[in-house]
Amino acid sequence: MMKNIPTELLRTFVTIVDLGGFTVAGTFLGRSQPAISLQVKRLEELLDITVFQRNNGLEVTEEGEVLLGFARRLLDINDSAVTRLAKSRISGQVRLGIPNDFEVSFLPRLLSQFGQAHPEVTLEVNCDLSVTLLKDFQQGHYDLVLATDSLAETLPISLGDEFYETIVWVTNGHFDWPEDQPVPLVVYPSGCRYRQQIISKLNAAGIAWRIAYSSSSLLGIQAAIEAGLGISALARSTVPDGLQSHLQIHNNPLLGHVKLVFKHDKGNQTDATKRLYEYLYAGLEQSAS
Incomplete structure (x- = not known):
């Protein structure tokens, strides 16, 4: 009898690979780290393979690489069907400001994922010096800003909307x-x-x-x-x-x-702004760890 692979297991696997960790994938997908681990175990048991090297960080096995290619194509088909047949619940425009040095690091991948998940959201992205971004945010030119805010000697940590x-x-x-x-x-x-x-x-x-x-x-x-x-x-x-x-x-x-900070009006923001913030927060949390 032919086996069917649940798309939620494939999405968890792909998200772990793309974001580089079980914990950050759980944050991104709204699941606990143990729940993410359990989904990977279910996927491996279903296909009778091992997708990650257990004693070598987060390295994907040869079988995992094969599955990854199929998983991406299956998820693309699934997401295209959902987008075509069901109206996106999130729409509108988000004005995003980011520091110059983030424009070619983690941002393009995350914005690509966000655009695929929410095709009816229009992103207006501007890169500039943080001092300019923070001033322009105060003047209402942005809905969401990521900026360098201050310098410190302490070890890197993350707390709320701030990262070191x-x-x-x-x-x-x-x-x-x-x-x-x-x-x-x-x-x-x-x-x-x-x-x-x-x-x-x-x-x-x-x-x-x-x-x-x-x-x-x-x-x-x-x-x-x-x-x-x-x-x-x-x-x-x-x-x-x-x-x-x-x-x-x-x-x-x-x-x-x-210190890196997110600036947004939590009490007066659209669903599109909130969702984009969640995408960027998860990506920055992983890159700063």
Whole structure:
């Protein structure tokens, strides 16, 4: 007799892989971590396979990779059918503001998932320096904002709408400079929290520095670092592929942590804004852990 795979088991499996953990998948799907683990066990027992290496973090097995491809296609068909035949319960427009360095990290994947789940929601996304985002939010230009708010020396934690993430030095992996020369910096324009922290820490350590390149775009920062114009600093989870992160490099000091905050009017927001916040919160919680 042919077996039928429940779509909720497939969705749990795919969500774990995409978000990188059982706990964050549970938060995203509205289930406890034990419930998520039980669903994975049911899936494995149904198909008589193992989908994750139990002694090697969250690595997907070869059989799991095969299932993942089928699962994505099945869920796409399921979701397309539901979207076509049932009117989306969530619609409207959300004006979202995010820091420049998050535009090419976790955001595209999450917004793609959100768009597939809620095709009747229109997203208006703008990237800018956090100081500008926070000011514009106060003036009513955004429904939801993610921004860097302050600097701290404490260990990364998450609490409510706030997260603390480690700031790291970023290089192209082989760039070097003479120790008797000022540290060449690739930074965002004035007002950036990372720029403020870099200069403050270097000054406190008595280390000479110079601005070698400045850009308001993460792509511009990335290109300058790859070209060997200097080094920079970013939140650990936003370091682009191809660049290397360092807690310390040469005699440069530790950079501490940056507080990331969500700004939204909880008492006066649409269902679309609330749902988008839940998507981004789950993604940031995983990336900052």
